Amino acid sequence: MNKKSNKIINDLVIEAANDGIIAVDQNGKIVLFNKAASLMTGISQKKAMKAHVKEVLPETGLMDVIASKKRQVNQAMKFPNGISILTTRMPLYYEDQCIGAFSIFKDTTQIEKMAAKMTDLQRMKEMLESIIQSSDEAISVVDEKGNGMVINPAYSRLTGLQEKDIIGKPAHTDIAEGSSMHMKVLETGKSFRRVPMRVGPSHKEVLVNVSPIIAGGMLKGSVGILQDVSELRELTKELERTRQRLRTLEAKYTFEDIVGKSEALRVSIEQAKLSADLPVTILLRGDSGTGKELFAHAIHNASARRYDKFVRVNCAAIPETLIESELFGYEKGAFSGADPRGKKGLFEEAAQGTIFLDEIGELSFSAQSKLLRVLQEKEVVRVGGVKSIAVEARVIAATNQPLEKAVKEGTFREDLYYRLQRMPITVPSLSERKEDIYELSYYFLERINQEYGRSVTTISPPAVSYLSGYYWPGNVRELENILGRAVITMGPQEKIMEKHHLPVLEADKPAPLQMSAFNLQTEGLEEQVNKIEAEAVLHALKICGGNKTQAARHLKISLRTLYNKMQKHKIE
Numbered sequence: 001m002n003k004k005s006n007k008i009i010n011d012l013v014i015e016a017a018n019d020g021i022i023a024v025d026q027n028g029k030i031v032l033f034n035k036a037a038s039l040m041t042g043i044s045q046k047k048a049m050k051a052h053v054k055e056v057l058p059e060t061g062l063m064d065v066i067a068s069k070k071r072q073v074n075q076a077m078k079f080p081n082g083i084s085i086l087t088t089r090m091p092l093y094y095e096d097q098c099i100g101a102f103s104i105f106k107d108t109t110q111i112e113k114m115a116a117k118m119t120d121l122q123r124m125k126e127m128l129e130s131i132i133q134s135s136d137e138a139i140s141v142v143d144e145k146g147n148g149m150v151i152n153p154a155y156s157r158l159t160g161l162q163e164k165d166i167i168g169k170p171a172h173t174d175i176a177e178g179s180s181m182h183m184k185v186l187e188t189g190k191s192f193r194r195v196p197m198r199v200g201p202s203h204k205e206v207l208v209n210v211s212p213i214i215a216g217g218m219l220k221g222s223v224g225i226l227q228d229v230s231e232l233r234e235l236t237k238e239l240e241r242t243r244q245r246l247r248t249l250e251a252k253y254t255f256e257d258i259v260g261k262s263e264a265l266r267v268s269i270e271q272a273k274l275s276a277d278l279p280v281t282i283l284l285r286g287d288s289g290t291g292k293e294l295f296a297h298a299i300h301n302a303s304a305r306r307y308d309k310f311v312r313v314n315c316a317a318i319p320e321t322l323i324e325s326e327l328f329g330y331e332k333g334a335f336s337g338a339d340p341r342g343k344k345g346l347f348e349e350a351a352q353g354t355i356f357l358d359e360i361g362e363l364s365f366s367a368q369s370k371l372l373r374v375l376q377e378k379e380v381v382r383v384g385g386v387k388s389i390a391v392e393a394r395v396i397a398a399t400n401q402p403l404e405k406a407v408k409e410g411t412f413r414e415d416l417y418y419r420l421q422r423m424p425i426t427v428p429s430l431s432e433r434k435e436d437i438y439e440l441s442y443y444f445l446e447r448i449n450q451e452y453g454r455s456v457t458t459i460s461p462p463a464v465s466y467l468s469g470y471y472w473p474g475n476v477r478e479l480e481n482i483l484g485r486a487v488i489t490m491g492p493q494e495k496i497m498e499k500h501h502l503p504v505l506e507a508d509k510p511a512p513l514q515m516s517a518f519n520l521q522t523e524g525l526e527e528q529v530n531k532i533e534a535e536a537v538l539h540a541l542k543i544c545g546g547n548k549t550q551a552a553r554h555l556k557i558s559l560r561t562l563y564n565k566m567q568k569h570k571i572e
């Protein structure tokens with residue numbers, strides 16, 4: 001290869017190089033400016049060649065190199081067009097004489113951008129990690145193969161499992177009962193919510209929400225959030241207790257609110273008014289929905305105790321295991337799961353007010369004994385305690401059960417029965433006072449109008465006589481419900497309730513239960529049995545007009561079991 005061809009090759013290589021190359025002579029005139037240099041600086045090769053470097057690219061610092069004769073390696077700098085470069089600059093020598101300088105530079109803009117992105121990603125990752133670690137929700141993450149990747153301290157607290165037990169281990173490692181939802185997510189790519197399972201060595205009951213982690217359109221893993229069911233249960237129970245307490249702490253009605261002029265009702269009201277200030281326990285008797293609670297409110301409000309509390313306790317709705325501690329309170333450490341500070345019972349809570357014991361026929365035998373003692377001695381002893389606490393509250397009890405039968409069968413204490421029977425007041429059933437239906441209907445229409453924003457002003461005589469022909473197993477409560485339903489079926493402008501607005505009311509015996517068809521293919525036996533049970537309970541309540549005692553009798557179960565079933569199937 002001769003000198004000439006050598007030069008041609010050199011020129012071609014320089015031109016094709018990815019790095020920018022600029023060379024200047026000892027005066028600073030640009031003598032070499034390759035294509036990459038042009039692309040990076042945005043200056044055309046034509047303009048750059050022969051121009052003085054100070055005019056077009058003073059930032060290259062080549063004049064300094066000529067002056068100092070020093071090489072500078074890997075210097076970072078920026079061109080005016082924003083391109084970042086890394087440059088190496090050197091003086092050019094020929095026969096020991098500096099004849100110029102040159103610079104080779106690389107475009108580092110992309111690398112810088114990537115580095116910034118990496119820093120952002122790193123920051124984001126650290127942020128996410130600290131959110132996960134400090135979250136009160138128990139979180140577990142698995143990778144696309146189903147191996148544990150991340151758990152947080154809340155997860156360890158809930159399950160009792162540590163990172164060493166989970167990280168890198170298969171997704172089912174933490175499961176005590178149930179199948180891995182993480183694996184289900186990885187198999188289906190779908191989310192699942194509120195799946196019950198048990199986890200960890202202590203078989204902790206949890207509800208799990210799981211979702212796929214999708215990155216760049218690919219399934220990369222699964223994230224699960226575990227909720228402690230026992231905590232949820234405790235909260236729900238507490239809410240229920242608070243609700244019940246709120247409902248119980250005021251007596252809304254007075255004798256003025258008891259509608260009806262029938263002789264049967266008038267006698268009961270007279271008796272109740274007379275007993276209001278007598279220092280005796282009252283027993284309100286009568287079918288479900290006749291207005292016993294209304295009477296209890298009215299008696300309290302007519303007594304000297306009206307400015308004190310009215311505490312209502314539905315003895316059938318409180319679980320048997322809790323009734324004694326609810327009524328009489330408990331001392332600290334009385335039983336596991338109890339408030340460690342101990343708790344006042346409802347008798348103490350009622351103080352100088354009234355305690356209304358609804359469904360008293362449902363009290364357990366042992367609670368009956370304690371109640372008798374309270375009525376006789378006028379004092380309570382908290383569960384797990386020894387100290388007697390004076391009871392000043394007045395007791396009004398109510399039942400829709402034939403207590404005499406329960407006494408005979410040995411399920412209700414005879415001595416308690418006689419104690420309660422000193423002042424019994426029977427609230428008549430609606431079928432014994434059908435003449436009150438007219439007045440009651442107008443009273444309820446007014447209430448319903450207010451509640452639903454309607455203006456039904458009249459009920460036609462045929463509609464009233466139709467209502468009077470019915471046997472009203474659910475009493476006044478059923479009448480209120482039927483009128484409410486009828487108003488909903490009426491047009492918004494209709495003002496007169498006619499017979500056709502009312503549902504079909506069977507004059508006498510109920511129709512047999514028609515079971516709906518169940519989908520045997522998709523539902524398991526347990527689901528089917530549950531549905532049938534819910535339907536049977538609903539049907540019994542319907543044909544008994546919402547009268548729970550009758551419905552329980554119809555189903556041949558105790559009233560307490562009926563309450564449990566209603567709660568289970570969320571039947572109001």
Ligand SMILES: Nc1ncnc2c1ncn2[C@@H]1O[C@H](COP(=O)(O)OP(=O)(O)OP(=O)(O)O)[C@@H](O)[C@H]1O
Binds near residue numbers: 258287289292295
């Ligand atoms: N004479 C009445 N005047 C006005 N409203 C009444 C009358 N009797 C009952 N009610 C209403 O009917 C509904 C049922 O009454 P209440 O709850 O007092 O019945 P109850 O006999 O205590 O029923 P249960 O035994 O099922 O607890 C309530 O909404 C109540 O306000």
